[in-house]
Amino acid sequence: MKQQLKLSNQLCFSFYALSRLVTSHYQPLxxxxxxxxxxxxxxxxxxxxxxxxxxxxxxxxxxxxxxxTPLLKRLEAKKLIKRVRSKEDERIVxxxxxxxGKHLQQQAADVPEKISCSMGFTAEEFNTLKPxxxxxxxxxxxx
Amino acid sequence: MKQQLKLSNQLCFSFYALSRLVTSHYQPLxxxxxxxxxxxxxxxxxxxxxxxxxxxxxxxxxxxxxxxTPLLKRLEAKKLIKRVRSKEDERIVxxxxxxxGKHLQQQAADVPEKISCSMGFTAEEFNTLKPxxxxxxxxxxxx
DNA sequence: TGGAATTCAATTGTACACAATCTAATTTTA
DNA sequence: TAAAATTAGATTGTGTACAATTGAATTCCA
Numbered sequence: 064m065k066q067q068l069k070l071s072n073q074l075c076f077s078f079y080a081l082s083r084l085v086t087s088h089y090q091p092l093x094x095x096x097x098x099x100x101x102x103x104x105x106x107x108x109x110x111x112x113x114x115x116x117x118x119x120x121x122x123x124x125x126x127x128x129x130x131x132t133p134l135l136k137r138l139e140a141k142k143l144i145k146r147v148r149s150k151e152d153e154r155i156v157x158x159x160x161x162x163x164g165k166h167l168q169q170q171a172a173d174v175p176e177k178i179s180c181s182m183g184f185t186a187e188e189f190n191t192l193k194p195x196x197x198x199x200x201x202x203x204x205x206x
Numbered sequence: 207m208k209q210q211l212k213l214s215n216q217l218c219f220s221f222y223a224l225s226r227l228v229t230s231h232y233q234p235l236x237x238x239x240x241x242x243x244x245x246x247x248x249x250x251x252x253x254x255x256x257x258x259x260x261x262x263x264x265x266x267x268x269x270x271x272x273x274x275t276p277l278l279k280r281l282e283a284k285k286l287i288k289r290v291r292s293k294e295d296e297r298i299v300x301x302x303x304x305x306x307g308k309h310l311q312q313q314a315a316d317v318p319e320k321i322s323c324s325m326g327f328t329a330e331e332f333n334t335l336k337p338x339x340x341x342x343x344x345x346x347x348x349x
Numbered sequence: 350t351g352g353a354a355t356t357c358a359a360t361t362g363t364a365c366a367c368a369a370t371c372t373a374a375t376t377t378t379a
Numbered sequence: 380t381a382a383a384a385t386t387a388g389a390t391t392g393t394g395t396a397c398a399a400t401t402g403a404a405t406t407c408c409a
Binding site for chain 1: 215217221223231232243250267318325326335339346
Binding site: 230233261272291296 | 358
């Protein structure tokens, strides 16, 4: 039982170490685009949805305004997005892509393939890990 | 193929989200001990090894001195550890547990069980995820 | 053996994460 | 409908992460 508990620790540590490993593999690819990994995730979400409120982005990426607000300001400073306060509900800030932000999608098109190659996931790893981890994430999702 | 690449992205995002989910589950448990999750990992390593250099800690936790030095100073400020520069090789700083640091092990004894319960990993998840992720980590380990 | 290369930790600077709090706007409800 | 509750985002403060650089100590090796 003590052993089981110790292994449980190590599983959590494995998740922590793996997350940082993945980010470190993105860094050289994204650095060429002047993006960090969290910034890239925001751009991915916007390339898919075009316009998203800060709240909606937070729900998608599981990040709060304390993280997103400064990150979005940095993306705006790079002219990739615009932050526009909604007129219907002035509490809401909607995030739009600029032309440069839309254009970046082409330059980022090969990132997924390069990461896949860099991380070297096997088909079995992919097909086992993805559903199993997503079930864990859903188990703890809000509502 | 486009689909495959997109899924690959999502796998990396799953790792990132899962890591933060796990940390958030540790927070209330560790907060009671006045520890953060990375600080807890350092304490775990020291409870196991007693004395470790900054370099050795970095190897175990896959963290560099830029992260560890301030973290270790915070643990020292809490009187849980002592940082002692080696006399044989003055480049090396060895980390020792204080009496309080050793004592904390008892108070932290139930953390693994509580986390296991909080995260609700099934035996199948544990037995599948742990070896698969550790193989990925080893695949990218130095040397 | 003495200068070059290496090693270890610390420092600097940028960018997340997130708890807690705050403010303004909107919705609820008594 | 006006006060209370809720919501959205921003702000503040603490603590990681990590690249890049620095400086001191040690090792290499010509």
